[in-house]
Amino acid sequence: MASGGFAADRTTPAGLLQTADRALLVLLGFDRSRLDWGVTEVAEEFGWDKSIAQRVLATLAHRGFLVTDPNTRRYRIGPAALHLGRMWERSGSLRMLVDPILAELSTATGDTSVLALPDSFHMRCVAAVDGEAGPIRYYPLVGELYPAHAGATSKAYYANVPEDDRRRLFRDRPMARFTSRTVTDVDELERDFRRVRERGYAFTVGEYDSGVATLGVPVFLRGEPYGSLSVAGSEQAFDRPLDRLPRLRRAAEQVERRLTGAAPGPTHR
Amino acid sequence: MASGGFAADRTTPAGLLQTADRALLVLLGFDRSRLDWGVTEVAEEFGWDKSIAQRVLATLAHRGFLVTDPNTRRYRIGPAALHLGRMWERSGSLRMLVDPILAELSTATGDTSVLALPDSFHMRCVAAVDGEAGPIRYYPLVGELYPAHAGATSKAYYANVPEDDRRRLFRDRPMARFTSRTVTDVDELERDFRRVRERGYAFTVGEYDSGVATLGVPVFLRGEPYGSLSVAGSEQAFDRPLDRLPRLRRAAEQVERRLTGAAPGPTHR
DNA sequence: CAACTCTTTCCCGTTATTCGCAACCGAGGT
């Protein structure tokens, strides 16, 4: 099945440029299930004449968005995609897209909301909204790094990376102890990860900051773990942590939708 | 100055689609120096009518390649760029583009050539060509991880990341000792990095595998460190390591050119 | 609160670009 994201509707709305739109549609057609395309394949897939497909592909290749293997004459994603990916990271668009979601989550729960992405064996906070209690710290939350082995923010993500990769990552890694509740044993940690993965959420109390409770869920992108969304507050406020889970899940799905362009519709997974 | 990469020539060659090409040109216009654009700015920059710029931007936004802040009405890179970036990583295009360069380097020097990219406090070999001595190992080189603190492959890269980031990365990190020559002291390592950065290359002997000498240079992408290119061989073969430096440098520049689309022209930096 | 400016968006006749058919090519296979 083709990606149901930004490429869901293949018709170009009035007032937009059909030819440009087709090129973008082709670009989005490069998916995990289709890493390379040939001219005829594109023509058939989109119902175009071969000559159209040929010209679209050639144009994309001309600007480096695709590269063509001269032998097989098939097209793959090109280095311009690398540039775009790097630009995305520093564009600040992510915050722009998710800040409203985090804000709604924070006002609804009263907690601090955090969206975090993996970054060299840590989780980096890339967006955050303070809870009603207000910020307790004097540094901005965005940009902060959390260790991979402590706290629900990290656990919600790392629990969902393939076990082999995780084992390799955590092997021979010293686990710093931050509080008395920090888990520093590899095997115990792995058991934690299993549990988190089965349940679909992570809940930790004082593993990184004592007195702070955190509830986290993974954020997936096209089936792959991408980051985690979490809410944190004082230990006392989280006496019934699972009450927050539905809201948190819904917010995570909204984030996923914003990033994949999936049409806002009935919830599914 | 505009990016002199894939967007160097703003005219569309015959046989290609002008409208699609314009959209791609706009996408490439989102640069480190220009994170967001308005309709009028695009029109002026490219010498188009405002209505054209408006339609191009709207089309790009429609497919998620751009997002628009409803308040400022300015456009930024959108989540489709995130998707493209991830696709690039798994497309295998990188190997396709650099393998010929590595092959030429290996036949010229007789060494094993390796292109490596940083990956969670390691360097990951993403492309490699064995030297004339042939492979000594029984596992594929591509995919292998090198620790950040040992060997020229890692040092050539990490020497060029900003000092603050590097210090943060290396702090509280235990340095495994692989051979008697592995540098495990943070301060000594930092001195190494300084020297490597000043000289523009790293040369190590037996820091990771004893008996193996490695010469590495950084690979930059639009002024930022991206990875490293290195040649490795037996310690005896590297009695005059600097003889290889010009070839290695030239190969690194070729890699950079393939990835940025800079026109093959006179060397500059 | 109204007038002004700046920018974006919409509209529509004209024109240049794209379409799509068909022929051509080149590589592999029979």
Add this chain to the structure above:
DNA sequence: ACCTCGGTTGCGAATAACGGGAAAGAGTTG
């Protein structure tokens, strides 16, 4: 040598894009 399959090229017809201008918002100033 022939056939088949996928890719490329040429060209007239049709259509999608262009671009001038008008209208609509948003923000600012008097």
